[in-house]
Amino acid sequence: MDMIKFSRLERNCRQPVIDEMINYKMAVLGNCSTQHLAMAVKGYAYEMQIALDVFDADYDQIDVQILSTDSEFYDFAPEFTVLFMCSEKLYDSFVLMTQAEKHLFAETMLARIQKYWRVMSSNINTKIIQFTFAQIDEAVFGNYACKTEDSFLYQVRKLNYLLMQAALEYKDVFLFDLDRVQSLYGQETLMDPKMYYIAKLPISIKMLPEIARQIMQIVVAIKGKIKKCVICDLDNTLWGGVIGDDGIENIQIGELGLGHAFSDLQVWLKELKRRGIILAICSKNDEATAKQPFLSHPEMILRMEDISMFVANWDDKVSNIRSIQRTLNIGMDSIVFLDDNPFERNLVKSMIPEMTVPELPEDPSLYCSYLKKLNLFETASYSEEDAVRTKQYQEEAKRLSTEKEYSSYEEYLESLEMQAIAKPFDKLHYSRIAQLTQRSNQFNLCTGRYSEAEIEQLAKDDKHDTLYFCLKDRFGDYGLVCVAIMDEISGTEMLVQELLMSCRVLKRGMEEFVMDTIVAMARDKGFHTVKGRYVPTQKNAMVSDLYERMGFRNLDNNYFIADIEGYQYHKTYIIKEEDRVNE
Amino acid sequence: MSREALLKAVNEVFWDVFDDESLDIREETTAADVNGWDSLRHITLIENIEDRFDIRFTMLEVNGMKNVGEMLDIIAERARE
The missing domain is CATH 3.40.50.1110 (SGNH hydrolase)
Structure with a gap:
């Protein structure tokens, strides 16, 4: 190093x-x-x-x-x-x-x-x-x-x-x-x-x-800048040998040849996955051949269910990596790319400089100790939801493939049978809420970062109102995906101090659902107006016009306002869970 | 390494540590002659000299050297060993 x-x-x-x-x-x-x-x-x-x-x-x-x-x-x-x-x-x-x-x-x-x-x-x-x-x-x-x-x-x-x-x-x-x-x-x-x-x-x-x-x-x-994903090459990285040439019975993994060095790397990756790091495969191979060991090699540690995205084809790695990054919807700077081939590494490094590309040692017996010494996966929080992330991304990939069959997007959204929970912050969720404020960059209106202790304080403060949102649909449970913190700045006006959402649930009416819930809450509490604020950062341009899209008026200086009386609630295909229970 | 070559190599370490390629270090140069050569920077300098010549100074040497010439004496002696 x-x-x-x-x-x-x-x-x-x-x-x-x-x-x-x-x-x-x-x-x-x-x-x-x-x-x-x-x-x-x-x-x-x-x-x-x-x-x-x-x-x-x-x-x-x-x-x-x-x-x-x-x-x-x-x-x-x-x-x-x-x-x-x-x-x-x-x-x-x-x-x-x-x-x-x-x-x-x-x-x-x-x-x-x-x-x-x-x-x-x-x-x-x-x-x-x-x-x-x-x-x-x-x-x-x-x-x-x-x-x-x-x-x-x-x-x-x-x-x-x-x-x-x-x-x-x-x-x-x-x-x-x-x-x-x-x-x-x-x-x-x-x-x-x-x-x-x-x-x-x-x-x-x-x-x-x-x-x-x-x-x-x-x-x-x-500050929320952490590694979220490892993209891995296969031949001579995850196992010894070349699957396309050597065949499944001759690749080195487990007892065969130098297999234990590769097994240990797989064990480490699997533990990272358990912690919530997403694993993806990017390999120049035929897809069926490349998947074979994951499906049927008895000594493979990593299995198909550990991998969120599996890309094996003959396209160049840079475009494959870009497509993985787009699907997972995470920043390039949160990805680590592992490849034994210096040519591929240099190509990726020069085309995507913000990505972390460790210079793997030539000797596979040193892979693990080298990578561990780099200490790439520092984190400031850990919650149980991290551990199920792989499943969520697999569900996302499945969803993307289902999406194509429906004639209209509305019809597709309806078919998802989405159900949401909206509740004030509670003790059980302080940790996840704090974590979301620390990690969300793109759909984050003001990008305030909060510790667990601060979240607890806000939950107990009567000058503030809080909401968290959970979403599930027929493909799976996304868990807690959205956080809103409101400040009662006067008897008549409520300010949305923080509003952030996980990008995994974009474009399915969740934005509308959240905004409607906030406005309805303000209405029930007797406010006349809801004010919103957008604080631009390098990463949150996608929500610069969110309030206007939701029907708020632009007040200059990135403030927006809506009169509760004239507010147009949106049509969504999301059912609020307590409504469903009442039926 | 000749005394002249040694001085040149040491001078280059000074350039790096003091971030100034116009520095012209001589045998009789002392800390008072070099802008920024205080007790903090002395430690960085010692570390970089040790690293460059793969030697270790003793505690007494770090505190006792009067000028660059004495530093060269120690490097020359260590390098011979």
Whole structure:
């Protein structure tokens, strides 16, 4: 893996901010020197077209900055706060403790850290990126360190475990697992002792770019920029050999030849799929031949039901990838393309530069470790709905093929037997609602991003009204696909503060159904007008005229208004579930 | 590597670290002579020199070198080992 050099990141920090860049504010707080870390993160953000405004607190300022709420830190009010306490400094205080205190070291540290989290969260809205602790062995007990609570190693490991457990409860806390990085690269690479003694620098200059990269991956994941799909080649990528030449009995998968290396890649892809990553196949092959192993090879891990789109033909890969992307309706920058062939990789990379195309090693035994080290699938949330996504996309593909048989589109829509639920936010759905606000880019009128905690707050606030929508039809259940947040700005006017929808359910009357529901709700609550707002971004042009299409008047400045009395409700083929129950 | 070639190679590392290809480093050059050569940048410089010549400075050397000439002495000695 080619790592960017620290000197380049340092140079980036001196570059002027470019207009098109996105701006974020980040504070970096540590019990050690964090200047280089702050520079590395800022410099890495620059590589990603992000202008990071960094507040780097002076050496060992955590208590002063966090616990006294009139500090520069709260003045700065960062969107992200990196909290890095190095194990070396912890050890300095550990050795001064009595045996009884040592036994409670992990708990004591956790309580201190949780206090930081709580004070920060109750004063500003910031996402906390908390470093875990790199294990250091004080080498006093040898391997017996694992067997006594007196050892620092025992306490650091325990502390990391307690941190993970605590993070489950804090929605605004994200752990950056420094200890995982250390186990991947080794302690001697992660740390340069002389730099620690000279400059209190607990991470070597060599490793800072990688640390910065992963921190920025967490940042963009929180902002909703995540990988959603892997498009995979077949021959010599998913199995050894060429199916068209070697035949199904001779491809290497499982016990045959070097098959286990390929099996392990398939296992990994299958686990990603379980997490909600969509898998697609793009291969130069005859379709029937290419599908054979998925249908009948006893040792294949991946099966047809794991694959959302299967494209095998002799067209060029770039047009096939574009067609997969169009059908799945996701951004190119959310796709990873795996292919063993450097020619195909280069072609795809040059034609679709925003796509991620890993330089797979020549040796298939290295595929898995290489891909895992890239850490491409960072995420800031995970819910059960992610896990059924593959099924939903398969249903979409099925729907697209059914669509052709109907004489009119209306007739087709009617045949779908669509049913929707519209309800105010409830506890069960906070997580999915927050996730949708973080992920939706295209059908998203104002693109406000909300954490689970913020969603909960809105649900309980009586100045706001909230709605979520679920949709199903005879082909399947889409789950929660649309979110609306309304602000009661006056006794007579309701403002649609947020409106966003999953693109999977476009063009079937859902837009109309949602808008009608919002207006009807405003009517029932006694409002006279509903106001809507459109905040343009690079990705949401598709909804720039949504309000006008729905019959709202354009008020300039991207505000739109509808008088409830004169509002024309739309004809849709969607039945509201409670209406159906009442029949 | 001759002393002259070594100085040239070190100079190129300086260009990269200080982002300035007009820098003309000499044996007697000290931190005071180079714009931006503060304690933070010194660490980046050390890292890049170590990387370029595949050597490691000791803690005392990082803190003790008085000028570029002394840096060259250490590189020349390490590279010979």
